[in-house]
Amino acid sequence: MIGAQVRTRARRDLILARVKVEESQYQLSAQHSPRSEDGEWEKVEKHADGSAPNGKESGNEWEGIIGFFHPFCNAGGGGERVLWAAIKATQKRWPRAVCVVYTGDHDADKDRMLEKVQNRFNIKLHPPTIVFLYLSTRHYVLSSTWPRFTLLGQSLGSIVLAYDAFSLLVPDVFIDTMGYAFALAFSKVFFPSVPTGAYVHYPTISTDMLGSLDSSPTLGKGLNAGTGKGLRGFLKKHYWHLFARLYGRVGGSVDVVMTNSSWTASHIQTLWGPARTKRRKPHRVSVVFPPVAVDEIVRSIPLDTASEKDRQPTILCIAQFRPEKNHTLLLRSFARFLRSRSSSSSTIGENNYDGKQPHLLLIGSVRDAHDATRVYDLRLLAHELQLNPHITFLTDASFPTILAHLATASIGVNCMWNEHFGIGVVEYMAAGLIPVVNDSGGPRMDIVVEWGGGETGFRAGTEEEYARAFERVLGMEVEELEEMRLRARARARGAFGEEVFGVKWVEEVEKLVEMQGRN
Numbered sequence: 001m002i003g004a005q006v007r008t009r010a011r012r013d014l015i016l017a018r019v020k021v022e023e024s025q026y027q028l029s030a031q032h033s034p035r036s037e038d039g040e041w042e043k044v045e046k047h048a049d050g051s052a053p054n055g056k057e058s059g060n061e062w063e064g065i066i067g068f069f070h071p072f073c074n075a076g077g078g079g080e081r082v083l084w085a086a087i088k089a090t091q092k093r094w095p096r097a098v099c100v101v102y103t104g105d106h107d108a109d110k111d112r113m114l115e116k117v118q119n120r121f122n123i124k125l126h127p128p129t130i131v132f133l134y135l136s137t138r139h140y141v142l143s144s145t146w147p148r149f150t151l152l153g154q155s156l157g158s159i160v161l162a163y164d165a166f167s168l169l170v171p172d173v174f175i176d177t178m179g180y181a182f183a184l185a186f187s188k189v190f191f192p193s194v195p196t197g198a199y200v201h202y203p204t205i206s207t208d209m210l211g212s213l214d215s216s217p218t219l220g221k222g223l224n225a226g227t228g229k230g231l232r233g234f235l236k237k238h239y240w241h242l243f244a245r246l247y248g249r250v251g252g253s254v255d256v257v258m259t260n261s262s263w264t265a266s267h268i269q270t271l272w273g274p275a276r277t278k279r280r281k282p283h284r285v286s287v288v289f290p291p292v293a294v295d296e297i298v299r300s301i302p303l304d305t306a307s308e309k310d311r312q313p314t315i316l317c318i319a320q321f322r323p324e325k326n327h328t329l330l331l332r333s334f335a336r337f338l339r340s341r342s343s344s345s346s347t348i349g350e351n352n353y354d355g356k357q358p359h360l361l362l363i364g365s366v367r368d369a370h371d372a373t374r375v376y377d378l379r380l381l382a383h384e385l386q387l388n389p390h391i392t393f394l395t396d397a398s399f400p401t402i403l404a405h406l407a408t409a410s411i412g413v414n415c416m417w418n419e420h421f422g423i424g425v426v427e428y429m430a431a432g433l434i435p436v437v438n439d440s441g442g443p444r445m446d447i448v449v450e451w452g453g454g455e456t457g458f459r460a461g462t463e464e465e466y467a468r469a470f471e472r473v474l475g476m477e478v479e480e481l482e483e484m485r486l487r488a489r490a491r492a493r494g495a496f497g498e499e500v501f502g503v504k505w506v507e508e509v510e511k512l513v514e515m516q517g518r519n
Helices: 002-031 078-093 110-121 150-168 181-190 207-212 230-251 262-278 294-300 327-343 369-384 399-408 423-430 441-447 463-474 478-496 498-518
Strands: 065-069 098-103 130-134 173-176 196-200 256-259 314-318 359-364 391-395 411-413 434-438 458-460
Touching (some): 002 098, 065 078, 065 150, 078 098, 078 110, 078 498, 110 130, 150 230, 173 181, 173 498, 181 230, 207 230, 207 262, 230 262, 256 498, 262 441, 294 423, 294 478, 314 327, 314 399, 314 423, 327 463, 359 399, 369 391, 411 463, 423 434, 423 441, 423 478, 434 463, 434 478, 458 463, 478 498
Parallel strands (some): 065 098, 098 130, 173 196, 314 359, 314 411, 359 391, 411 434, 434 458
């Protein structure tokens, strides 16, 4: 693979020359048009033209190429927000560096992608120093390509995809932001002088997944709960354990590891830690919380005594209609809450909500026929549980519609077991909702925790616990509600904003730049 560096050198020179031309054109255009974002890009726009072949400078003068391995960069989800926020922070820290995105999205060019980034995430990037290189082998990492042995197949497919990427360009620093550890191992084997970094949203396999095979399906511990029984379960268990060992070995090759939560960091340390120790990797696995549009929500939704009057006894769930989101647990918990309320002399909601009845609102996207079928099944369950007067399903809602409901609901609920982080929960808290979340994963360890001298929400695991939490929140006095809403919002702003992410991201990438400078 050493020949790849020679073969791609011409493309590297072409990319750097194109960046130089686009920078000159951008500067010329900026002189004849009004400045935007109040000079936010002053550092980037003032950097001198020119290029350097390998980037040996330190500080803001570093001129290397950082490769971002994100084959689905145009998807528009939470993982993509991390990618674009990371590139923005990188551009501001190293305005001379070139950010190359390896993508398989052939249906969108650079202008369309960056326009979508600004419209979808309100993230404005510096176009001249962003380059997209298009991969032709992305189908090898699709689950549909590997109907059997999917974990292993997709991981091996990522190696093919990494070969595709390095055949296009060998970067100075290589960062995976989607979770393809095997691609990073490929880089380290064939290009050992290229520092590698990983931003891990969730481990491909975890110790909790392994343990869930022997647990009861009724405990709600993931889609594979209870599938470790019998001959097929025995074989599956051994396959998963073997894959976990292999996953640990390849993860041990990564130079700098960032994770999105304490839960993810714990599992990555368990799986990758022994191999990293053996290889004497100097940098610890770190937690870099993903960027959430906290400030945008705060600006849109006031939180004061006047706005409290607009709140309704609504329990809001914003989650895709996928099995792991466990809407079934939510519906059964809500039904239990209503039965408990009707069988007692409770006046929940009557004092604070002018006698209005509690209501469950489920908002989520329907991607395909499978999602549509799940919504249909949930409607049938709601009818069976006699929830119809108290429940609404809202599919594919627009962002303004979602904001409107965030401004008027009282509770934000999450029922997914071991959610790796919980961006939706942070959005609930930023909007002032009281979160009632599953007592596991990121929501338990990082988000719904004590803050400012008090609780920021409630955690639950069973139907009974969720029902009690709903009763507790809707029975609070106004003053207590306002105080908890303010603490929840303060937690969201203090730990999960884009600025916080940018600072942490730069701290970690600086380690990679320093390593590259020594090579």
